[in-house]
Amino acid sequence: MRKSIATVCLSGSLEDKLHACADAGFDGIEIFEPDLVVTDRSPEEIRALADRLGLSLDLYQPFRDFEGVRPDQLEDNLRRARARFETMRRLGVDTVLVCSNVATATTGSDEVAAEQLRRLGDLAASYGVRVAYEALAWGRYVDDYRRSWEIARLADHEAVGVCLDSFHILSRGHDPAAIEEIPGDKIFFAQLADAPALTLDVLSWSRHHRLFPGEGAWDLGRFVTHLVRAGYRGPLSLEVFNDVFRQTDTGRTAQHALRSLVWLEDRAARLLAEEGGGEVGAALDRIADVDEPTGYDYVEIKAEDTGEVEVVLDQLGLSFRGQHRTKPVRLWSAGQARIVLNEQHARDLEPHLAGVGLGVADAAAASDRARALAVRAVPRRTQAGELDLAGFVAPSGLEVFLNDRRTETRSGVEPAWAAEFDHGRPGHTREIAGIDHVNVSHGWDAHDEAVLFYTSVLGLQKPTATEAAGPQGLVRSQVMRTGSGGVRISLNVAPLDVSHPQHIALACTDIFAVARRAEDRGLPRVPVPDNYYDDLRARFGLDDATLGRLRDHQLMYDRSAAGEFWHFYTPRVGSVCFEVLQRTGGYDVYAGDNTPVLLAAQDRLDRASRRG
């Protein structure tokens, strides 16, 4: 279906917005009236610019407080409408959004509202304009799309139909299934927005906290199936009021927005196909399938000099497995945990988490999907005989590589690319099983985009977000994960101006053994304060011997109804550090209560190192 976006979703001038939407690949836009009012370009210039860029102007919005008013007010409202229709004629826009009256309505009579909309329809028709009537969630009398449709039906005018906005319907908890009872040709327009689950007055929620589809709590795919089943074939248009997107780079947000619509259309098509609605589903474009990744192939740390990281890896019990045949890249491993150390094109760079390699069932399909979602590919130079892994850049800058080739080796099944390394002697660290998760950090303005990247490109799930208090403010975390837990990526938004370490968490089967070896080899730790162990005693009733063992190895602990959890952290090297953890039973979360302990301890280490 055609893809459109309201100009209010983006930052910048109206001209910036048009260029960014065209560059991202949108088919059309909704002109948000205040954006037109503040530009110094005439409506004719905007129309000509849109023409040149290949963008249709799909909607003019909003026209407010029209229906349900006293006769004298109606005359003034029709005068206002005439002035807007003149502007629309100059722009060449043929549909206007009329939202339900919030301010001047004096009657809730459907008949009066319908009669007044019929008069508006007559005026509109004389300008070749169609009126798309929308129930705002906070409309004075009309706040339910079923009622706005009833009024439009009563108006019985060819120029009067409805606009359906997912926000106004889903925020009120209204069932969108009744959309299918509206004739498709009377749905003049469809606006789509997701939103986080919030208990907030609906006006503030709507004006500040909408999200692009796929980023919030709602099933927008299902919403679109109702539109399609109703016979709607107009544009799928985004109307997302969001304080963050209003500040971020126009072009970047436009791409991000389009990715959301491509994902959404595909998702709706899949739902229709599952329900046997293949026929109507033909209206929707699908992209390549996504199967969730099976696990981590590797994690890549990049730096001009990765020597310090190698010391830590050795202390943790990983083994050097070889040098890459053609590149300054080295592989360390233990169990299924593989760490790639990359010194290529890394001049002046401190050690940092640069990429992750994920195992997938079908790398070609996954790459097709990523390309359809307009994700930026990682340019790579590959020598003859080397595997050409598909790589994509996540919003935080993390590179994500996809691989579906495995080879059988003496030490078990390995990713095929591992053969490009001159294998050293494998170590004997049976306790380290693999990579449990990686913890990445990004700015407040990249978070929603990152969530959409991991859901749409990789099919990851999004459990409830958490937050932890650090000495410099709250750190918000959103884990993205596969259903199996094979891939978990924790996305962290740190307080402004605070550098938050990335970390790589290694899962092990005997954390005491790993800790002892690390101590023998001289690994420093992020120290755990004594008060923490007193707190564990109070919380869990642990005995002295157990607490003593935890304290001896500076381990932190948690337990849930399902099982137990132990972990420790290394100090950071560059901007990266390692966590070693052990889960038993069905313990499947993260020790959220321990995070403030870690943050405070890291802060002490950082201050000590600044003091020299």
Add this chain to the structure above:
Amino acid sequence: MRKSIATVCLSGSLEDKLHACADAGFDGIEIFEPDLVVTDRSPEEIRALADRLGLSLDLYQPFRDFEGVRPDQLEDNLRRARARFETMRRLGVDTVLVCSNVATATTGSDEVAAEQLRRLGDLAASYGVRVAYEALAWGRYVDDYRRSWEIARLADHEAVGVCLDSFHILSRGHDPAAIEEIPGDKIFFAQLADAPALTLDVLSWSRHHRLFPGEGAWDLGRFVTHLVRAGYRGPLSLEVFNDVFRQTDTGRTAQHALRSLVWLEDRAARLLAEEGGGEVGAALDRIADVDEPTGYDYVEIKAEDTGEVEVVLDQLGLSFRGQHRTKPVRLWSAGQARIVLNEQHARDLEPHLAGVGLGVADAAAASDRARALAVRAVPRRTQAGELDLAGFVAPSGLEVFLNDRRTETRSGVEPAWAAEFDHGRPGHTREIAGIDHVNVSHGWDAHDEAVLFYTSVLGLQKPTATEAAGPQGLVRSQVMRTGSGGVRISLNVAPLDVSHPQHIALACTDIFAVARRAEDRGLPRVPVPDNYYDDLRARFGLDDATLGRLRDHQLMYDRSAAGEFWHFYTPRVGSVCFEVLQRTGGYDVYAGDNTPVLLAAQDRLDRASRRG
């Protein structure tokens, strides 16, 4: 009364917090348990540090999910309590906050809860500890302070009383007057927080959006009168969970917090005095009276070279009134609008809004008040015979000077300091009447502190905040004003990394005359787009002649039921620009709908100037 604060209000380590609270002048603190858990200092060290700093440790908090549970759970809860009491003994804290059960309660029986609290009281008494039981706003069964008191009353144990937290009471809309029915000696602790009026789930509201008293929507002064009338004489303690304060500098926030309590105690004392409760009011410290300022004496612009500003002032019709006798400072004026141009200590500085001078009834009293509120004074060097104006630094860095001396001159009553300038020939600009308002801009982290500064130090009022969309994000505005409108200061929070101009708004009586003269003298304007005038036509039905006059002079317009409003803006010079406005009838607001037009036009000017 004694002043205390929960460590959770502040950023930094526990040690940082103790130092900052002592430096700010607090008498004591509440130890927020997670702050203790994450520190590497032992409880004994914290106790010793607090002793040395002269801070009492007034409360240990929180102890959760104690009452209303099954017998086996009760035993575990008593075990947990014993461990916490051990810690409290090491800290030397004698009061523990027990908040109502949110997770493990299985019965809402007041008798069961009371019986269990009695057992806790026995255990506490054996440690010399008192239990302050608090109803959380989201408690499972107990969410009303009147019920928590009923349970504490039933418990009938000398070691069991209540803690009253203004947030949990006022967020639920409960009447705080019933506090007076609780015996003062059973109110073991009082926690104070203000909050903005929000429709948000009460848990999120409580954990992220509390404010210091005086910054939100509630009447905390009234709340304190109920405490005092009940006979409570314990500490007034702040417990403010706020995401911003958790990130701002520890010492600055501690000072800001103490200012809030000093203001609050004074306010409660005044309320009691008004009600004839002078006797109980004797428990409260008062500070000097505040009378709202009468108007602007002057606005000060500072720069290494203020020449460009003088050109604009001349174009606007102000006259050069003289050079200061001893300083590189010049005075321009028209009507009651006085602009002081200061080139002293201004090396490399671009023109910026540096200060405002306000007329007050009693400058000595106002200064005493500012000093009692621990506001930073402006250091000034004054020559013999010159007026020594008291000056204070607002959180945005703006200097606020107070003056109560007036002299009669040929051109009317003038501030006495004006005599320090060699008067030039006064101009003939009768159209400019005075300074209508100034518009200052500060970072997201200074806003609440600034609001408190203007309410507590100057007694300004705080109407509803507004916001306006600019091309780089939303700009939030809070006008602070006197009841008469003589002083209005608009506080703006611009999007991150966006430099938002300060402006000085001059009120006039004939904006067309001012605009014509400015045009004759070559003043450039912030241009107003044609689409804006089309919008005015649609909104207000203005005729062609009226619109033509507005457009000819590039004026913007608004009207309300009360009257009309016209204004225009000059381009910025340095970081400051001028607005000229005219109000008629009772128009008493700002043309909020015009702000996006201004922001977009300024953005175009800025881009053009960057292009060179």
